[in-house]
Amino acid sequence: MKKLMMLAALGAFVAAAPAFAKDKTPAEKDAKVSRAISESDTDNDGKLSKAEWTAKSDAKFAEADADKDGFVTKGEKLAAMEKQWAGKK
Numbered sequence: 894m895k896k897l898m899m900l901a902a903l904g905a906f907v908a909a910a911p912a913f914a915k916d917k918t919p920a921e922k923d924a925k926v927s928r929a930i931s932e933s934d935t936d937n938d939g940k941l942s943k944a945e946w947t948a949k950s951d952a953k954f955a956e957a958d959a960d961k962d963g964f965v966t967k968g969e970k971l972a973a974m975e976k977q978w979a980g981k982k
Contacts, residue, residue, distance in 0.1 A: 917925070933945045957965045957973035965973075 930939070930941055933941055933949050935945055935948070936942075953973070954965060955961075957969050959969050959972065
């Protein structure tokens with residue numbers, strides 16, 4: 894389960910990387926990183942603990958695991974991605 898959480902976090906980072914790097918100025922990149930940290934920084938110390946880092950991916954996993962069996966199938970992952978894509982329109 895620990896490996897799965899780390900893979901989910903890595904996947905989220907890799908998926909976000911192209912959007913992060915795409916024609917952004919240094920100030921825009923800094924603002925994006927600051928927002929990303931503040932969204933997960935529950936103790937407001939300006940940095941992310943491992944628990945804060947993984948909490949978001951844990952929540953995404955729980956949301957994607959539609960039947961709550963502790964696994965995300967290809968169909969569940971597709972449904973979660975489609976939901977995410979619909980929210981970005």
